[in-house]
Amino acid sequence: MSKPSIPQGTRDFSPAVMAKRKFIFNTIESVYQLFGFMPLETPAMENLSTLTGKYGNEGDQLLFKILNNGDYLKDLNLNELDSKSLTPKIADRGLRYDLTVPLARYVVMNRNDISFPFKRYQMQPVWRADRPQKGRYREFWQCDADVLGTDSLLCEADFIRIYNTVFNQLGLKDFEIRINHRKLLEAICESCGVGNQFKTITIIIDKADKIGHDGVKKELLEIGLSDDNSNKLLSLLERLPLNPETLQNLESKLGHLENGIKAINDLKQVILLAGNASINVKLDCSLARGLDYYTGCIFEVIPTSVKMGSISGGGRYDDLTGVFGMNGISGIGISFGIDRIFDVMEELNLFPTSSNLFTDILFCPMDENAILYCMDTAHTLREHGFKVEIYPSASKLKKQLDYANDKKILWVAIAGENEIASNQISLKNMQTGEQLNCNLNDIESAIKSQ
RNA sequence: GUGGUCAUAGCUCAGUUGGUUAGAGCAUCAGUUUGUGGUUCUGAGGGUCGUGGGUUCGAUUCCCAUUGAUCACCCCA
Numbered sequence: 001m002s003k004p005s006i007p008q009g010t011r012d013f014s015p016a017v018m019a020k021r022k023f024i025f026n027t028i029e030s031v032y033q034l035f036g037f038m039p040l041e042t043p044a045m046e047n048l049s050t051l052t053g054k055y056g057n058e059g060d061q062l063l064f065k066i067l068n069n070g071d072y073l074k075d076l077n078l079n080e081l082d083s084k085s086l087t088p089k090i091a092d093r094g095l096r097y098d099l100t101v102p103l104a105r106y107v108v109m110n111r112n113d114i115s116f117p118f119k120r121y122q123m124q125p126v127w128r129a130d131r132p133q134k135g136r137y138r139e140f141w142q143c144d145a146d147v148l149g150t151d152s153l154l155c156e157a158d159f160i161r162i163y164n165t166v167f168n169q170l171g172l173k174d175f176e177i178r179i180n181h182r183k184l185l186e187a188i189c190e191s192c193g194v195g196n197q198f199k200t201i202t203i204i205i206d207k208a209d210k211i212g213h214d215g216v217k218k219e220l221l222e223i224g225l226s227d228d229n230s231n232k233l234l235s236l237l238e239r240l241p242l243n244p245e246t247l248q249n250l251e252s253k254l255g256h257l258e259n260g261i262k263a264i265n266d267l268k269q270v271i272l273l274a275g276n277a278s279i280n281v282k283l284d285c286s287l288a289r290g291l292d293y294y295t296g297c298i299f300e301v302i303p304t305s306v307k308m309g310s311i312s313g314g315g316r317y318d319d320l321t322g323v324f325g326m327n328g329i330s331g332i333g334i335s336f337g338i339d340r341i342f343d344v345m346e347e348l349n350l351f352p353t354s355s356n357l358f359t360d361i362l363f364c365p366m367d368e369n370a371i372l373y374c375m376d377t378a379h380t381l382r383e384h385g386f387k388v389e390i391y392p393s394a395s396k397l398k399k400q401l402d403y404a405n406d407k408k409i410l411w412v413a414i415a416g417e418n419e420i421a422s423n424q425i426s427l428k429n430m431q432t433g434e435q436l437n438c439n440l441n442d443i444e445s446a447i448k449s450q
Numbered sequence: 451g452u453g454g455u456c457a458u459a460g461c462u463c464a465g466u467u468g469g470u471u472a473g474a475g476c477a478u479c480a481g482u483u484u485g486u487g488g489u490u491c492u493g494a495g496g497g498u499c500g501u502g503g504g505u506u507c508g509a510u511u512c513c514c515a516u517u518g519a520u521c522a523c524c525c526c527a
Contacts, residue, residue, distance in 0.1 A: 008518070058525065058526095061451080128527090130525080132520090134521070134522095142527070309527080311527085313527075340527065366485060398487065400486090401487035404488095414485075428486075430487075433487085433488095
């Protein structure tokens with residue numbers, strides 16, 4: 001038999017790793033709930049017709065397809081088919097590629113039962129048949145929150161506050177929120193006389209971080225921009241603090257354009273509503289992201305003290321549900337990339353040392369009688385909120401203490417002949433090594449007094 | 451989808467200019483006169499050297515293929 005393995009780009013998460021992941025998940029979830037978002041879960045698999053055509057040509061290739069059950073080759077003439085035309089005939093379902101399309105599908109299906117604005121969060125794995133590399137997996141988790149059915153800029157401001165709250169609670173101080181506005185991008189292109197090449201231009205300037213201003217200019221010249229216009233464009237890409245001065249400056253350059261004034265007014269309103277939370281927000285006109293469906297503000301969060309890509313992104317979109325035949329629903333959403341947040345926190349050593357997932361007290365029975373002796377007391381402590389376990393056999397004490405160390409259990413309660421005779425327990429602190437005898441009923445107070 | 455690097459014990463790695471039974475540290479398990487650990491000592495288990503083929507008297511070592519890992523590009527979280 002060959003050694004067992006797991007598929008490419010997937011991972012097991014050990015208990016020690018899960019403790020840390022849970023810390024991140026729980027933090028994000030509790031903050032989402034603080035802002036009034038409600039949980040939603042959708043199936044791992046969707047009908048392939050729901051997924052295809054939503055992510056562009058490249059996206060379709062990255063979908064995991066699920067082979068139909070039964071004799072799926074029946075009625076097929078294999079000679080007339082290539083692999084591309086074969087797929088829809090033998091696979092009706094696929095694994096979800098993100099959480100946004102399933103959300104749109106859900107909203108359309110349940111339109112009569114949903115009252116708007118609809119605020120939901122969703123934290124589930126998604127799958128992409130991409131080639132794995134650093135910080136990139138075939139199965140990874142997204143933590144989305146979206147507000148559907150309102151175009152209020154209060155949502156943008158709320159998401160800025162959510163970013164601050166989440167990263168403060170995680171202990172990640174060095175981060176920068178970058179914001180841009182789709183219409184600002186359009187205005188910039190217009191003012192440089194390249195409004196008709198909007199999409200090409202944005203793909204180029206989105207790479208500014210990677211290839212630098214020189215690289216951007218080179219590519220702009222290649223697609224036929226004049227030297228003048230590319231310089232003008234580049235001068236607008238500087239990353240500046242999002243504040244009234246920056247916007248006023250921008251208004252003097254783009255205020256004559258309809259798109260420009262709309263975007264600037266939106267951003268002004270966001271600053272006002274976000275208040276102090278907007279302090280570490282930077283206006284980044286090179287930020288483009290998945291342009292296809294974003295129509296208003298666009299967000300990205302970058303860790304500033306670690307070399308790592310974005311750890312969160314999002315933006316406003318119109319007509320999310322249009323592809324499923326339900327028009328007029330606009331909204332805004334963000335997504336945390338928890339796998340990357342994990343890597344950043346690991347690198348900066350930000351995980352709290354004590355985890356509330358681990359056992360608080362381990363009972364160590366020295367003989368069979370002691371097991372029975374511990375059972376009721378252990379359960380009373382559980383009812384009082386302690387995480388308690390009893391070592392399941394009367395093994396040698398060394399082995400039991402090793403087990404406690406391995407699981408980072410702080411307290412052990414040793415019970416043997418002597419303790420039973422005196423109706424007591426030997427309570428030992430595994431960190432200090434101190435040990436004391438106390439009555440069974442006094443364990444809780446003894447622990448709390450330390 | 452394109453290109454580079456790599457593959458020896460559970461983990462981190464030695465090693466052989468191709469030659470008998472492939473090593474170390476850590477980890478695991480078991481003992482160290484039987485109720486005290488994380489920092490004693492002793493011992494044990496564990497590898498068909500990623501898989502398949504080729505060259506050779508002989509391959510873990512050389513060649514080819516394949517699979518996987520990893521990094522970069524494309525794109526993206």
